[in-house]
Amino acid sequence: MQPDILKNSLIVSCQPVPGGPMDEPVFVAGFAMAAVAAGASALRIESARYVRAVREKVDVPIIGIVKRDLEDSPVRITPFISDVQDLADAGADIIAIDATDRPRPETLADLVVAARALGKLTMADCSSLEDARHALDCGMDFVGTTLSGYVGGPEPDDPDIALITEMARLTPYVIAEGRIRTPQQAADAARAGAFAVTVGSAITRTEHTTAWFRDALADAYGTADDRPVLAIDIGGTKSMAALISGGKVLERTRVPTAVGGTPDGWLSAIHAATGGWHGRYGAVGIAATGLVEDGVWQALNRATLNIPDRYPLKEKAESLFGAPALAVNDAQAAAWGEYLATGKTMGTIVFLTISTGIGGGVVSKGALMTGLAGHFGLTRSASGGATPFEDRVSGKFIAAEAARLGHEEDTPAVFKAAADGEAWAADIVDGSAAKVATLCGDIKLMFDPDAIVIGGGIGLADGFLTRISQHLAALPPRLRPELVSARCGAEAGLIGVADLARGNNQGKCII
Numbered sequence: 351m352q353p354d355i356l357k358n359s360l361i362v363s364c365q366p367v368p369g370g371p372m373d374e375p376v377f378v379a380g381f382a383m384a385a386v387a388a389g390a391s392a393l394r395i396e397s398a399r400y401v402r403a404v405r406e407k408v409d410v411p412i413i414g415i416v417k418r419d420l421e422d423s424p425v426r427i428t429p430f431i432s433d434v435q436d437l438a439d440a441g442a443d444i445i446a447i448d449a450t451d452r453p454r455p456e457t458l459a460d461l462v463v464a465a466r467a468l469g470k471l472t473m474a475d476c477s478s479l480e481d482a483r484h485a486l487d488c489g490m491d492f493v494g495t496t497l498s499g500y501v502g503g504p505e506p507d508d509p510d511i512a513l514i515t516e517m518a519r520l521t522p523y524v525i526a527e528g529r530i531r532t533p534q535q536a537a538d539a540a541r542a543g544a545f546a547v548t549v550g551s552a553i554t555r556t557e558h559t560t561a562w563f564r565d566a567l568a569d570a571y572g573t574a575d576d577r578p579v580l581a582i583d584i585g586g587t588k589s590m591a592a593l594i595s596g597g598k599v600l601e602r603t604r605v606p607t608a609v610g611g612t613p614d615g616w617l618s619a620i621h622a623a624t625g626g627w628h629g630r631y632g633a634v635g636i637a638a639t640g641l642v643e644d645g646v647w648q649a650l651n652r653a654t655l656n657i658p659d660r661y662p663l664k665e666k667a668e669s670l671f672g673a674p675a676l677a678v679n680d681a682q683a684a685a686w687g688e689y690l691a692t693g694k695t696m697g698t699i700v701f702l703t704i705s706t707g708i709g710g711g712v713v714s715k716g717a718l719m720t721g722l723a724g725h726f727g728l729t730r731s732a733s734g735g736a737t738p739f740e741d742r743v744s745g746k747f748i749a750a751e752a753a754r755l756g757h758e759e760d761t762p763a764v765f766k767a768a769a770d771g772e773a774w775a776a777d778i779v780d781g782s783a784a785k786v787a788t789l790c791g792d793i794k795l796m797f798d799p800d801a802i803v804i805g806g807g808i809g810l811a812d813g814f815l816t817r818i819s820q821h822l823a824a825l826p827p828r829l830r831p832e833l834v835s836a837r838c839g840a841e842a843g844l845i846g847v848a849d850l851a852r853g854n855n856q857g858k859c860i861i
């Protein structure tokens with residue numbers, strides 16, 4: 351195949367939102383066939399599995415990529431020679447490869463040699479003119495603007511037409527790609543010198559296009575409220591409040607949660623502490639320990655916080671703060687915060703926070719599950735029967751175990767002793783990690799998440815995640831969960847609930 355095969359082509363990238371409802375071979379093949387039927391002359395397809403599904407249905411050239419999230423490299427697109435091989439085997443004609451100048455597992459030159467040896471053309475996904483120069487030096491056939499705007503800093507809104515023009519001075523084989531959302535922009539790219547133009551999201555990511563229209567209508571109807579959100583996290587000993595805009599904390603404060611107090615009293619204390627912010631927020635989000643359903647709050651463990659039965663949290667907050675309110679469980683809110691921190695690159699994640707107690711949340715195919723979902727601390731199977739899991743693993747348990755063995759130490763001291771090689775402490779910590787590993791293995795079977803995000807003082811304590819991973823190492827790879835450390839810290843719940851309350855995710859963000 352010669353590069354001219356793509357001359358003046360509309361290339362449609364059929365890459366569904368990962369983990370979203372369209373992320374199935376049948377939809378990818380459907381999009382591909384519809385695009386070809388309507389005049390697309392080439393396709394860009396992610397993963398060998400989807401290339402194979404599409405190859406069976408269409409004859410047009412396929413640009414194949416594999417996307418990976420590597421721990422030790424920011425390079426995502428086709429990082430390995432084995433990926434090149436898999437794409438070629440599946441029927442790709444052109445292999446696209448990240449050509450940015452960043453740490454990577456295998457050199458661009460080696461990947462290009464491998465693709466050429468298999469008789470495939472190569473496309474360089476570039477972020478800059480420098481990337482394009484290097485890619486051409488490596489013998490690549492096409493250079494694309496794919497990664498312009500995606501290697502740091504805020505993501506732009508428009509396509510990088512200037513880069514297309516500059517690249518076209520280096521080679522005729524320039525593929526315009528990235529944020530081309532209208533026919534006008536595609537034509538502008540062609541006029542700027544693009545050899546072919548790729549359009550992705552605007553044609554094949556229903557979630558994105560729907561959100562564009564939704565936001566435009568909210569603006570037109572004047573229903574969009576750009577004011578910050580008052581986010582509140584009510585915990586067993588303290589409550590935090592913050593004014594949050596666009597995921598950024600503008601102000602923060604904290605007040606003690608009076609033990610023996612009442613929800614009315616806790617809310618009044620927060621109202622008083624945030625008095626200076628009145629009028630600055632357009633919505634209130636509350637993340638609260640316990641069970642929150644349809645805005646109604648109740649205790650699951652009265653020892654954590656003595657919440658009276660069926661307290662109308664949403665209603666009370668709306669009348670006190672004078673703004674629409676949304677309330678969810680605190681760990682579920684944190685799960686959403688951690689999900690946002692992944693850039694929504696994953697479809698399903700499970701969040702597990704291990705500290706004094708244990709909580710969690712599930713984001714399933716881009717939607718936060720509420721109600722009882724994620725209350726892993728109360729499950730029993732991983733602790734071996736009658737006792738709730740958190741009573742066999744949490745901080746309280748670790749300190750109690752140490753005391754039972756004659757070491758009056760708090761949890762951090764037990765971790766330190768374990769790190770220093772003291773066998774009694776290592777046994778306690780490892781015993782906890784083993785039980786968490788059992789739970790994680792079961793979670794994998796229940797939700798098949800892309801990752802389990804581990805947070806909390808114990809979850810993030812030195813060496814704990816490694817110990818959990820060691821206990822999971824014997825599982826067959828398909829059954830082994832991917833564990834990652836939480837990124838947002840103590841404010842994950844505030845960030846998460848602020849986003850939920852802003853109605854930013856109207857539609858199907860909460861189930």
Ligand SMILES: CC(=O)N[C@H](C=O)[C@@H](O)[C@H](O)[C@H](O)COP(=O)(O)O
Pocket residue numbers: 363365415496497500527528529530548549550551552
């Ligand atoms: C940055 C990155 O990972 N880009 C990916 C590359 O394959 C895809 O997510 C894009 O959808 C594709 O480039 C088409 O762009 P747009 O969807 O904006 O039309």
